[in-house]
Amino acid sequence: MATIATSVADTCAAAKRAARALAQLDTAVKDGALHAIAEALLARSDEVLAANELDMQAGRDAHIGDALLDRLRLDESRLAAIAAAVRQVAALADPVGEVIDGHRLLNGLDVRKVRVPLGVVAVVYEARPNVTIDAAALCLKSGNAIVLRGSSTAAHSNAVLAQIASQAAVGAGLPEGAVSLVAGGGREELAELATQRDSVDLIIPRGGEGLKDALQAVATVPVIYAASGNCHVYVDASADIEQARAIVINAKTQRPGVCNAAETLLVHERIAAAFLPTMLDALADAGVTVRADERTRALAASLWQDDSSRAAAGNDATTAGAAGRRAPHQMIEDATERDWATEYLAPILAVAVVDCVEDVIEHIARYGSGHSEAIVTRDTAAARAFQLGVDAACVYVNASTRFTDGGEFGMGAEIGNSTQKLHARGPIGLRELCTFKYLIEGDGHVRA
């Protein structure tokens, strides 16, 4: 059994041996293994679901809550989706062997910079058992061995999934040790895994801040931390108002719990009076609570007074008129300093009125997490200033921050999003799971 080994160090050492063979495999062999894994998942779904039911029962007994139970739960349709995702990874271009750069030197030496696998990638993750397969597929396709360390909550599910992946992979010609699971979900195992400098080339945590903090305290192996995203949408003086509203609603509400959702809206003072009324209304309609700075609140208050007078005069009921609906200003809370720095991951939006694009760049430099930032504008100078001045993985002009995603970017599946500046920034896909080497060819060349 390749998936359960006696110690973390042994598991990693076996993965290292596997990695050397994996690095040299043809794409067809790797793709064959991925298809074999997809088939095995469906063929052995009974085993997976039985194991998953054990985890679910334990979860219910431990009262882990509905949200966690839902993340934990597998069924036939979720398994089919996981298998389909594996086949999609198989269909992606193989990053290994890509010539990134190459030229002939003055002395005739030919130099090629060629993409190669990192070696052994460890993925540390929390409840979702689908990560077991998703991460394995990405690592194998990119020629890496993978060492998985899931949470104890999903121990039964993960063990069966990793076993299926490992057996199917080996059956399709991949080396033993290509996929393995570290038994034991404790902090000791995490610390041991995070210090295997001789065998593990990279650790990617997929989980909450607690997991990241735990890793940061012990890791000597390189880590790419999946990002938190405190993302901004800036509506410039020259913005198309309809477009701006649609982008803000999409960035905030299309999926509020993810890292590329917007958390702060910044509005140029020259467009605020024209833009904010319908914007705040739309946010209220969408159930978003606004935490606003003083300028925004003052504007909202004056709008409310207008509405009240108009409603009193009986000649306008469109804004405040819907029976039982709270007027926008009632959903507006005072923003504190802390709000500008908060990744809500919830239907809450911080809103401020600003004087110029330079102030926006300054605000984002101070509070942003370097994930995804958007400007809505018709002004080329503002767009250029924003793109040059904002230091983030993804800088958008007239588009929602929600597009920051390997799939959306055409990179295929991703294993996370990086807000680090070294190695991988933005979506971490197949290429980011690789390093490169220089291949140099001569004919007896020596250095003078």
Added chain:
Amino acid sequence: MATIATSVADTCAAAKRAARALAQLDTAVKDGALHAIAEALLARSDEVLAANELDMQAGRDAHIGDALLDRLRLDESRLAAIAAAVRQVAALADPVGEVIDGHRLLNGLDVRKVRVPLGVVAVVYEARPNVTIDAAALCLKSGNAIVLRGSSTAAHSNAVLAQIASQAAVGAGLPEGAVSLVAGGGREELAELATQRDSVDLIIPRGGEGLKDALQAVATVPVIYAASGNCHVYVDASADIEQARAIVINAKTQRPGVCNAAETLLVHERIAAAFLPTMLDALADAGVTVRADERTRALAASLWQDDSSRAAAGNDATTAGAAGRRAPHQMIEDATERDWATEYLAPILAVAVVDCVEDVIEHIARYGSGHSEAIVTRDTAAARAFQLGVDAACVYVNASTRFTDGGEFGMGAEIGNSTQKLHARGPIGLRELCTFKYLIEGDGHVRA
């Protein structure tokens, strides 16, 4: 004065502010600043040499040794070389703004992956004061602010050099704080510098293992460690013997004290008898001590017996005959396990006879440091197996390992060589001092 600040944290914060302006400067402004620095170095050479003499005197008083004194010493011609190197960096292509990748997504969004500066790069270095200017030139050209932390041995020289660079840069339109020097060469300053996560984007140490260890113990900022190189030359069964000898001599002796020099020679058993006699002789001629495995020693002993018999018979004096020269076998010591793992940086070479290229790949995987590895062969299958199987920054076919160098690779000057797999592998030049960001342009695009 921008070069001396009150605290490390203040210096780094000022550098961070400077970095935001630097990132947006046109190439012409940065190049102008580099030329201004080169001119100022020559114009103010008296100041530099006077400061350097203070360091030299202190070094002589402290008996730091001739080698260190030579590294510390500046004179008119060395200053001219430093200034010329700055102008060469100015002449290199600007990496900032390079479009690395780009395409239009299915939904019409245009995505470009564009190279941008890292931000603030800290360079920690030992005695050589020229690093002050070399590193500053590379960082400024790549749009980064630089924080320098030199050794106390070169404190006077570094202070004047950093001041000249900073003043010339600011005079040419670069922001205050673009070049700064951390005052104080103690471990406390190093630790403070290495933990400025909010302002320092990368630390590059240029120095010995002690410096690296000190950093590793405290750094929370990303570090790229300059490499140690335990490099191998493998002479395959099919090698051209003359070519192999020239490559081994070049890789070992052209500059033995550097990281891309060869430390181990591996020889295929089928070519050993034909190749080793002249090779060992040439190594002896070059003053290289050989530490050999048993098979190599057995071969050398049999050769020596042949020589002795021939010399005794009076019909051959070419090998052992030169008066007073030691016969090659006398320069051969027994290799121990430790030799295979040692980066000698000296005229010593470990030598072993091997059975096949697979054994070579195995040996290099076990003992190599992932720097530069070479095969000498006429066999395409052996060359391909070696290039695929050896996991190192630079893998050579029929060329000396000594070519691993930013200048040789056409990347221009380098700030070091990386044997890490993440971000930078091999020479660390201007591009490696950059990260990238995705710029995405749409027309009101929202995610469905």
